[in-house]
Amino acid sequence: MSEPADEATPGPDSGDDHEAKPGAIEQAAAFVGQVIRDRLGADAQRLDRLISFAGRRLAGDFEVDPFGFDAELTENVLMPMLRPLYRHWFRVDVRGVSNIPDSGAALVVANHSGTIPLDSLMTQLAVHDEHPESRHLRTLGATLVFQLPVVSDLARKGGSTLACADDVQALLGDGQVVGVWPEGFKGIGKPFSQRYQLQRFGRGGFVSAALRARAPIIPCSIVGAEEIYPMIANAGYLARVLGLPYVPITPTFPWLGPLGAIPLPSKWVIEFGEPIRTDEYDAEAADDPMVVFELTDQVRDTIQGTLHELLELRGPAFG
Amino acid sequence: MVVGVARHLGARLAERLSTDAAVDRVIGVDMVRPADGIGEAEFASADIRTSDIGRVIERTRPDTVVHMNILATRSDAGGRSPQKEINVIGTMQLLAACQRSDSVCKLVVKSSTTVYGAGPNAPALFTEDMVPGTVARGGYEKDASEVEGYVRGFSRRRPDIDVTILRLANVVGPTIRTALSEYFLLPVVPIALGRDPRFQLVHEQDCLDVLRHATLGDYPGIFNVAGPDFLVLSQALRRAGRMVLPLPTLGTPLVGGLMRRTGLADMDSAQVRFLTYGRGVDTTRMREQLQFEPAFGTVAAFDDFVQARAGCGWLGPERIRSAERGLRDLLSAPAGREESVS
Numbered sequence: 001m002s003e004p005a006d007e008a009t010p011g012p013d014s015g016d017d018h019e020a021k022p023g024a025i026e027q028a029a030a031f032v033g034q035v036i037r038d039r040l041g042a043d044a045q046r047l048d049r050l051i052s053f054a055g056r057r058l059a060g061d062f063e064v065d066p067f068g069f070d071a072e073l074t075e076n077v078l079m080p081m082l083r084p085l086y087r088h089w090f091r092v093d094v095r096g097v098s099n100i101p102d103s104g105a106a107l108v109v110a111n112h113s114g115t116i117p118l119d120s121l122m123t124q125l126a127v128h129d130e131h132p133e134s135r136h137l138r139t140l141g142a143t144l145v146f147q148l149p150v151v152s153d154l155a156r157k158g159g160s161t162l163a164c165a166d167d168v169q170a171l172l173g174d175g176q177v178v179g180v181w182p183e184g185f186k187g188i189g190k191p192f193s194q195r196y197q198l199q200r201f202g203r204g205g206f207v208s209a210a211l212r213a214r215a216p217i218i219p220c221s222i223v224g225a226e227e228i229y230p231m232i233a234n235a236g237y238l239a240r241v242l243g244l245p246y247v248p249i250t251p252t253f254p255w256l257g258p259l260g261a262i263p264l265p266s267k268w269v270i271e272f273g274e275p276i277r278t279d280e281y282d283a284e285a286a287d288d289p290m291v292v293f294e295l296t297d298q299v300r301d302t303i304q305g306t307l308h309e310l311l312e313l314r315g316p317a318f319g
Numbered sequence: 320m321v322v323g324v325a326r327h328l329g330a331r332l333a334e335r336l337s338t339d340a341a342v343d344r345v346i347g348v349d350m351v352r353p354a355d356g357i358g359e360a361e362f363a364s365a366d367i368r369t370s371d372i373g374r375v376i377e378r379t380r381p382d383t384v385v386h387m388n389i390l391a392t393r394s395d396a397g398g399r400s401p402q403k404e405i406n407v408i409g410t411m412q413l414l415a416a417c418q419r420s421d422s423v424c425k426l427v428v429k430s431s432t433t434v435y436g437a438g439p440n441a442p443a444l445f446t447e448d449m450v451p452g453t454v455a456r457g458g459y460e461k462d463a464s465e466v467e468g469y470v471r472g473f474s475r476r477r478p479d480i481d482v483t484i485l486r487l488a489n490v491v492g493p494t495i496r497t498a499l500s501e502y503f504l505l506p507v508v509p510i511a512l513g514r515d516p517r518f519q520l521v522h523e524q525d526c527l528d529v530l531r532h533a534t535l536g537d538y539p540g541i542f543n544v545a546g547p548d549f550l551v552l553s554q555a556l557r558r559a560g561r562m563v564l565p566l567p568t569l570g571t572p573l574v575g576g577l578m579r580r581t582g583l584a585d586m587d588s589a590q591v592r593f594l595t596y597g598r599g600v601d602t603t604r605m606r607e608q609l610q611f612e613p614a615f616g617t618v619a620a621f622d623d624f625v626q627a628r629a630g631c632g633w634l635g636p637e638r639i640r641s642a643e644r645g646l647r648d649l650l651s652a653p654a655g656r657e658e659s660v661s
Contacts, residue, residue, distance in 0.1 A: 033648075048647060051643055051646050051647050052643065052647070054643070055639055055640060055642075055643030057557075058557060058639045059557060059558070059636035059639040059640060060553075060554040060555065060556070060557030060558035060636065061558075061636065062554065063548070063549075064517055064549050064550075064551050064554070065549065066443060066444055066517075066549055066599050067443045067444075067599075068443070068515075068517045068549070068551065068597070070551075143439050143440045146439035146440070146596070147439040148513075149511065149512055149513030149514055150512075150513030151513075152439065152513070152514065153513055153514055153515045156515070156517070157515070161443045162439075162440065162441070162442060162443065164440075164442050166442040166443075166444070166446070166449070167442050167443045167444070170442075170443065170444050170601070
């Protein structure tokens, strides 16, 4: 421990100093600190913040909400890790972010694609980075997400929760922006040949939830995620053995091994559409299948229509 | 009448009620005399698994029965089958005795949030109306939901008796010892790799307060009782200054058996699931209908427990803080300008 201090202590009589005075270590430390500070220059303040952040994390001095969402970790660790992918790899263009209210509940409903649900992560980042209030999009995940170790942990810390009626109700009741991908595995695991064709929107549970909470539904169309891992086939047998919904075979996976896990750098556009109001319906509408199916179809058609427009607007996928 | 006074919380509740001016007479029932006294409460020896309990109720004619004899850990009972017998048969006998009695007009059951189970498909927050047992699968979870099933049956048969079920989150505090509190005190704490379950706690003081509140007041129904805030396991262990040992799973016979045989921890399947998936309960009804506000939140309860019991492991928050200060002093300008800016 004292070796580097010895080296750093200035002056010819540093050895004696070290033996004689206990102040020598402090002196040496101050010198080392000086050197590091000079090297870092203006970054000292950032470093300071980093140290107190690390200290807080290590001392367990932080808060999680009832869903396990850790805002500090999400903003300081998870989002900065994804941001390069968002900015430089997918070059995400965000349109209509002002359709998300500045406060209060809203339900963002989006199309799902890309074999691996990067689209939900990118949407989460889009809402946080582009929205003036830097709101956190609370996404809903399938049971599988919460079965897997590590993934389940990160999902909860990042603000996801299980896609079930009770959790949506609780989040919307709390005034959060909730993101849902009603196609689920049908959307994310569809073959490349069916790209940008919306799959079935489940039972419309998300519409009931929005009606109950009287939260606006914001249709969200995501272009670009279809091309990141073009799925040309599904190893169905392997998927059954592993208990997974699908095992993708893409032009790069599994042929290139871990390299195949790198998403292709497609150009992304995320558009948040006009909010669909739900507060004009009466209280029983949530249990009226006609209303629910009508609204579900309206949302689905809006997203499908916008997808075609955006595709034309974007041009070539890797341009 | 408090049933289950040989254990810590039962004894403390009996003691507390016995000094309460609103209560004339307190009878503590259990198989063995409580080790640390129950204050001025009378002790009646009865095995809850037999009709003894009926005779005690007939003799003493209580108007309120507090059932606290549901054991969460098998080591308390001396094995899984006595545990199940005490929990299930014991509750049945007690309810049978109450049903026949003409003096009993209120029943308070100390249940647990374990009835909800824990798992990947569990909602983030359980409310009281969610059917217990949908996620619960075995062991103590099953006991707890069976016990509640019998209690519900009982309240159908005797609608004139007010039944309050308190589903308490895990109780911690400076004195109580539970499977979970001892788990937090392991020198090296095994955790499930890649999992960070969130959970709520109740301070032992709040636990006694809410039981007293429900015993003396009039609050029929089912209530979750837990601190409103949450901890995640990693955070709790950091606050306690524990080292962690991530294991692929806590549930394998190898890991579980090794921990039990070495006397480190006795975790049953319910606890393993709890420590893998975590659990959260909604406490709105506790505040609004039960009109109870815990004095300690989850974090406060845990810190109180750590301060009294853990004595801060050698990686405790104080060490981290002093290391942080040291590093900051080292790196900040001599005048400490950065520090004052931030």
